[in-house]
Amino acid sequence: MNPRVYSLLISAFVLASWSTMVSAATIDLAYVAAATAIDEGPQDGTFDAELGGDSLGQVDNNGFVNIRTAFEFSLATLPDGAAVQSATLSLVMNAGEGPRQIEFHGYEGDGVAGLDDMAMDGLIDSVSLGPGFGIALAIDVTAYIDALVNSGAGFAGFNVREEPANAASFVIADIVMQGGARPELSVTFVPLPGAFGLMLGGLGLIGLRRARQG
Ligand SMILES: [Ca+2]
Ligand SMILES: [Ca+2]
Numbered sequence: 440m441n442p443r444v445y446s447l448l449i450s451a452f453v454l455a456s457w458s459t460m461v462s463a464a465t466i467d468l469a470y471v472a473a474a475t476a477i478d479e480g481p482q483d484g485t486f487d488a489e490l491g492g493d494s495l496g497q498v499d500n501n502g503f504v505n506i507r508t509a510f511e512f513s514l515a516t517l518p519d520g521a522a523v524q525s526a527t528l529s530l531v532m533n534a535g536e537g538p539r540q541i542e543f544h545g546y547e548g549d550g551v552a553g554l555d556d557m558a559m560d561g562l563i564d565s566v567s568l569g570p571g572f573g574i575a576l577a578i579d580v581t582a583y584i585d586a587l588v589n590s591g592a593g594f595a596g597f598n599v600r601e602e603p604a605n606a607a608s609f610v611i612a613d614i615v616m617q618g619g620a621r622p623e624l625s626v627t628f629v630p631l632p633g634a635f636g637l638m639l640g641g642l643g644l645i646g647l648r649r650a651r652q653g
Contacts, residue, residue, distance in 0.1 A: 446649045461629050463524055466516055468624040471594070473510035473616060474552035480504040486557040496616040498532075498541060502604035508614055509556040509598040511548035512624045517588055521628040526584035528597060529577050530622040535610030537569030542602045545583040548594030557598055565602070568612065573620075584626060595624065 475495050476486040480503035490497060490506065499506040528543065543566075546559035564578050580597075587595050599614060615621060 463627050463629050465625060465627040468512045468516070468626070470510040470622055470624075471513045472548070472550055472552040473508070473622075474554075474556065475506065475508040476554050476557045478505040478507075478557070484558060486554040489554065496614040497611050498539075498599050498601055498613060499608050499611040500601035500604040501608040502606060505600070505604075506611070507557040507598050507600045508616075509552050509559075509596060510616075510622055511550060511552055511556075511594045511596040513550065513594055514584075514588060514592060517626065517628060518630050521588060521630055523581060523585040523588055523626060523628050525627045526579075526581045527577050527625045528580045528622065529575070529625065531615040531620040532568055532574050532576060532612060533572045533615070534569030534574065534612040535572070536605075536608065537567075537571070537612075539568045539601055539605065539612050540603060541566050541568045541612070542600050543578050543580075544598050544600065545580065545587075546596040546598070547587060547590075547592045548596030550594050552596075556596055557600075559596065559598060563597075573615075575620075580624070584624075588628075597622075 473495065475490045475497050477488055477490055478485060479487045482500075482503065482505040486505075486507070496508050497506045498508055532541070543563045544559060545561045545563050546556065548556070561583070563580055563583050566576060566578075568574060568576075584595055601612065
């Protein structure tokens with residue numbers, strides 16, 4: 440084969456491969472672990488007991504007791520070296536009284552939700568909630584997920600808390616934890632970013648140049 444044609448074919452192949460590999464993909468993740476726990480009054484920052492059953496998902500801080508909910512997502516399905524373009528935490532909350540100020544904190548998880556996870560600090564966002572029921576929230580967690588993926592973390596953890604405290608909470612706010620409305624982490628990423636993609640692109644361009652010179 441004419442070397443010039445050969446080079447052009449190689450270039451076309453490499454550039455086509457590159458553009459395929461750098462096209463973004465999106466995965467929607469369900470949580471793999473979740474827990475709700477209480478810091479008994481007077482609250483001291485150490486969470487004392489998990490609340491099971493229908494209490495899963497509760498979020499309340501009345502200044503005396505403090506109830507938080509934490510959940511974790513596995514990042515195992517994200518390919519190594521993926522470049523995160525965007526990440527959104529979607530969830531639905533009920534807040535019969537309000538408005539409530541709700542904070543979302545991120546931490547590196549381990550696939551198990553427990554008492555320690557409630558007190559992990561890493562503020563991502565704070566939203567004013569309600570009063571209302573079935574309130575859909577979409578929290579931008581791009582920077583947090585990008586940092587976790589870059590560090591090779593296996594799990595992304597979040598805890599949800601009410602901050603600052605309310606004087607009185609007759610109706611405890613909660614996150615819908617079951618069914619189609621349960622928390623979901625949606626990540627849009629490029630499978631092979633940066634160095635490798637640039638290298639492939641560079642090879643393609645070198646090939647093109649050779650073809651032109653040939
Ligand atoms: Ca305590
Ligand atoms: Ca954990």
